[in-house]
Amino acid sequence: MAEAGYGRDLFEPEDAGEAARVDHGARAYDGFTQARLSALGASSGGAGAGRRWRCLDVGAGTGTISGWLAEQAWVEEVVALDRDPRFVATRPDGRLRTLVADVTDPALDPGSFDLVHCRFVLMHLPSYAQMLARLADWVVPGGWLVVGDAVDLTTAGSPHPAYRRTMAAMWQALRRRIGTDVSWVTGYPQLLRESGLLEVGAEVLLPPLVPDAPITAFWRTTWLSMRDALEQPGGTLEPGVLDEALDYLSSPAVADLSPGMISAWGRRPVEPA
Numbered sequence: 001m002a003e004a005g006y007g008r009d010l011f012e013p014e015d016a017g018e019a020a021r022v023d024h025g026a027r028a029y030d031g032f033t034q035a036r037l038s039a040l041g042a043s044s045g046g047a048g049a050g051r052r053w054r055c056l057d058v059g060a061g062t063g064t065i066s067g068w069l070a071e072q073a074w075v076e077e078v079v080a081l082d083r084d085p086r087f088v089a090t091r092p093d094g095r096l097r098t099l100v101a102d103v104t105d106p107a108l109d110p111g112s113f114d115l116v117h118c119r120f121v122l123m124h125l126p127s128y129a130q131m132l133a134r135l136a137d138w139v140v141p142g143g144w145l146v147v148g149d150a151v152d153l154t155t156a157g158s159p160h161p162a163y164r165r166t167m168a169a170m171w172q173a174l175r176r177r178i179g180t181d182v183s184w185v186t187g188y189p190q191l192l193r194e195s196g197l198l199e200v201g202a203e204v205l206l207p208p209l210v211p212d213a214p215i216t217a218f219w220r221t222t223w224l225s226m227r228d229a230l231e232q233p234g235g236t237l238e239p240g241v242l243d244e245a246l247d248y249l250s251s252p253a254v255a256d257l258s259p260g261m262i263s264a265w266g267r268r269p270v271e272p273a
Contacts (some may be wrong), residue, residue: 114128
């Protein structure tokens with residue numbers, strides 16, 4: 001969901017295993033995200049006395065957060081926005097519906113929401129600051145904007161050379177091919193304040209790379225999907241480095257800290273009567 005056509009030449013929805021790859025990444029962080037949304041009131045009706053929430057999930061992926069929100073008693077409706085929401089399961093009670101749209105479309109007007117959630121989207125957009133301000137405009141007074149993106153605080157300290165080199169090559173390939181940039185994400189609190197939000201906060205999760213962990217499977221399947229981009233002539237990986245890194249992620253001895261996710265939030269001020 002980026003201006004440059006995020007993922008169209010790397011991660012096609014039609015590719016075999018793409019749903020599983022995306023789901024691995026979601027499961028690595030869903031508990032973290034759900035805990036934050038609950039703390040902000042998504043599971044208890046914190047938007048206001050007697051009023052149920054309308055929620056927007058931007059870049060819904062496989063719909064894990066959209067589905068979880070739709071199960072909460074204080075949620076009236078969840079809109080799962082994605083360019084291709086084929087992996088999102090809607091509900092017969094109508095509390096979860098999909099909206100096929102590109103979040104960067106200037107004509108897009110999905111409405112107003114008590115909660116806008118956006119995860120692993122803005123890091124792919126050159127105009128991330130403007131997009132963040134736009135997301136804030138979709139939040140009703142008193143409502144919350146919650147955003148999350150990748151932050152790599154760990155790769156340089158990994159004891160495994162092939163893993164370090166492959167992860168670094170991946171970030172380079174993503175930036176070259178689709179414009180991904182995670183260098184700015186630690187500035188989220190200031191960006192949220194500049195968008196007019198209050199009660200701003202942030203936290204980081206660094207999941208462990210251990211056997212059978214969802215995040216381990218996510219990186220392994222992501223690198224397999226990107227093999228051509230990582231091993232292209234003139235690239236930064238010599239022959240055999242990627243396979244060595246993949247073997248490491250598949251090994252019972254894998255033990256590392258994954259790049260993580262920063263989650264940040266802010267509340268739109270209640271306008272005076």
